[in-house]
Amino acid sequence: TRTLAIATHDAPILHQRAQEVGDIQVHAIQTLLDEMLTTMQAANGVGIAAPQVFVPLRIIIVASQPNKRYPDAPFMEPIAMINPEILWQSDTTCSGWEGCLSVPDTRAQVKRAERLRIRYWTRTGEQVEAEYSGFVARIIQHECDHLDGILFPERLE
């Protein structure tokens, strides 16, 4: 599986809203999903969004794993989320370190909702709703921001 080039923050695609994936396209994007995962893993990321690999579609991968800043982050099987929609997020927020594959050499504390409920399509095309909290919820908010052209430095207080 190929690794894809990652857009840096000066690329216009990172500042635009990505398009919804049509249900017939779900079959066509299987290779893209594999390439996004390989690209994220090669960069030691815990998430990635399609616009970061120059694809203007509403697709993210969430793949929390323990890392130096979040040694107690949960280890999870990577989840591909197609057309993710955050249905609800808690008023309770928490601050935590973030980085971005598209904003090299930058780390900052970002305030995010502690908990959220999300609806998305899986890579097999079924609709799922699930709740997440903590670091995984943080990754989801960071990746969903990418789909709306928002980078984490724009979220700083």
Ligand SMILES: O=C(O)C[C@@H](Cc1ccccc1)[C@H](O)SCc1ccccc1
């Ligand atoms: O650029 C991306 O979207 C991937 C980020 C995801 C991320 C979201 C929230 C908090 C941290 C990272 C990359 O994983 S950046 C690498 C990284 C990994 C763990 C912690 C901090 C930075």
Ligand SMILES: [Zn+2]
């Ligand atoms: Zn990012």
